[in-house]
Amino acid sequence: MKKKWVLDILPFKNLLFGLILLGNNWVWKIAGLNLFVFLILIFTTLLLWFFLFKSFKKNLFYIGLTLLGILLIFQWKTSTEQSLILLENDEQRIQSERFKYYNPSLHYARVLFARLNLINFLEGDFNTVSTRLQRNFFETIDPNVYFFGGHPRERVWANDFEKFYFILIVPFFVGLYYLILNRKKFVLIYSLISISSLTLIGHKNLMGPFILFPLFVICIWYGILKLLKYET
């Protein structure tokens, strides 16, 4: 008979999950700011984890989806709205300087752009919206935002803080890789919903992009188990 390791007897995997779930700065920061969001986050994370690794019941999936919807609403309502079109003061200054110094009449190619109405494409609303969406998107998928408090490119306006201990970035990536490999649909749907929402909503939220919290916890947990070559 195969000898059981001491951690097999203890509910190691479950303890580890609890430790990751509650042993991070992020969740306690959220708890301090909004207890209701904290409770829903804990419940959603546990439910998704249970659904993914314990029991594939459809009911669980629907409950999880509903909770995710609630979290999404909270993410939206607790974030300070950042316009996708309105320019900030500094952007207005740069735009007016550019209009002043690169008047289309000064440059042959810009005359062409002006005729084709591409000036607006390059300097106007379209460009502003596209830049804002890109900023939100790339900040959402920046690992430094979650593990290093945005360092070395801190975002003062976003009140960045270290959400998870920095060493956990390694198991996070390992876990993400294996999760994509083994639970592709889940990761794709979850990422698509949360990342696209954050791309629209933006990051101006004291609690951070917490809709991604369950995915991070599950990835880190899964990654640690894989690194320890633990059966999942």
Add this chain to the structure above:
Amino acid sequence: MKLKVLSFLILILIVIFSSYLRLANLESNPNGLYVDEASTGYNAWSILLTGKDEYGKEFPIFFRFLGSYTPPLYTYLTAGVIQIFGFNIASIRLTSALSGILLILTFFLLMKSLDIYKSWLSPIFGTFLLAISPWSIFYSRIGYEINLAFFVYTIGVLFLWLSIKNSVWFIAGVSFLALSTYIYHAERLLAPLTLIIFTILFKNVILIKENKKVLILALILGLIILTPQLSVLSTAASFTRGSGLFYTEAISRKADEMGFLLAFFQEFFSQYFAYLSPRNLFFQPDSDLQRSLPELSTFYPWLAPFYLTGIYILVKLRANAKKFILMLLLLTPIPASLTGDPFSTQRALPLLLPVTLSLAIGLDKFIAIKSRIFSGLVLIMCLFSLLYLYRSYAVLFPNERAKDWGYGFKQLAKEIEKRPNEQFIIDSSRMKPAYIELVYFMKYPPDKFQKEIDLDIKDNYYTNTVWDSSYKFNNIETRTINWEEDIYKEQILVGDELTISENQAKEHFLEKLFEIKDPMYKIIFIAFKTNPTLKCNKQRNERCFI
């Protein structure tokens, strides 16, 4: 056969187009001459004329540029270019531009030899992405060593890869990697790291009995190439740059809280992951205005999904190429991650290689499924990208970043030359070292300059690493203005718009002589003539009698 010809023809078109992107307006865009370019150019000229650098040191192994001890190869090559094309800005930048063009061919060969792409179009697209990448174009058009080092490193890497199939290439690989250490500081760390990790990863094909002769030969050749550098390895010059850029302060701040080792790892990994983050690679440019383009990062934003897909496929891949590309991806950010600047595109340039390879792998996945539709879409996106590149590089960059690129020194040199009998004080408190820009633009004779500066430096060249930004030559002094004394001597004070306020000018009876503005009409330099007679008449004090 047909595909091979077609692929070759497209490659030629790509090389022609990339040559245009790298050579057009080389003299005037970047608009100005950055201090590092001026140092390279002036010292190359000095070597050409006198066989010595600005300090009078004969053929140095490291150039003491502004105290940075830069590896010498780029400067020596530039001396040759100046001999052929004359002493001008384009000559200083030409070696870099040619490296950028040859890099395109080397990269294509590397992609073909990796043999992991399902579609024949993928290596072509990958090469085209490199050709139009803002990162590659930007560093191909600057007059100092970064791009040449990257090019030579890439050749070394290509030969290493080829040595898996034919071990003879290992000799060439080692030689080129050794050579790259003579070009840029980052390669001095990266090249040996690459060689060691490559040998460990592929020890089953490299470290075998049959390769004994090849390995010995590679080792001997590598050591011969490195001998001049090894001769100064123990001097301070060899380490001063690396230790100067290391984030000692940041670590010591955190060390009390978490211990030195953890503080180091936290700082290192935060920098390291920043180099691999899509946010920095595809959206947010380098924060140093001199090293970045307005509103364009190292790659175009629409490529980010292919980068992520590429890495995912790469990790899943079962081939030697997986180990090889992942090795490059994980090693290339290391030198830059040991320095404090956030996302320094200059020090991380070799990262361009594995990232572009990953992009091509990501693209390949989609091209292999729907070849025509997808290729068409990629082409349309490339056209849009070129539009943004034009806007950023040809319109915004030469105007908005002129000041960061040393615009104005040419005009200042002319103003000084107009007044040979007047004494000039150039305030150095907020500007990059002005002396090297001025000697370059004034074409100040190197043999004369070598005699006018601290003569002891050349005797302790590799040990006297403390660099002083104050210089005195001809009728020019570059240092901080001394308000207690300078206004009591007849001379011209030059500074930026903050150096001398209107009130100060009034108080000290300074007369405005000239202003030099950038293309956005913002003041870069402002010059005032002192009037000690009037000053002493109105406000007599003991200085008036000195």
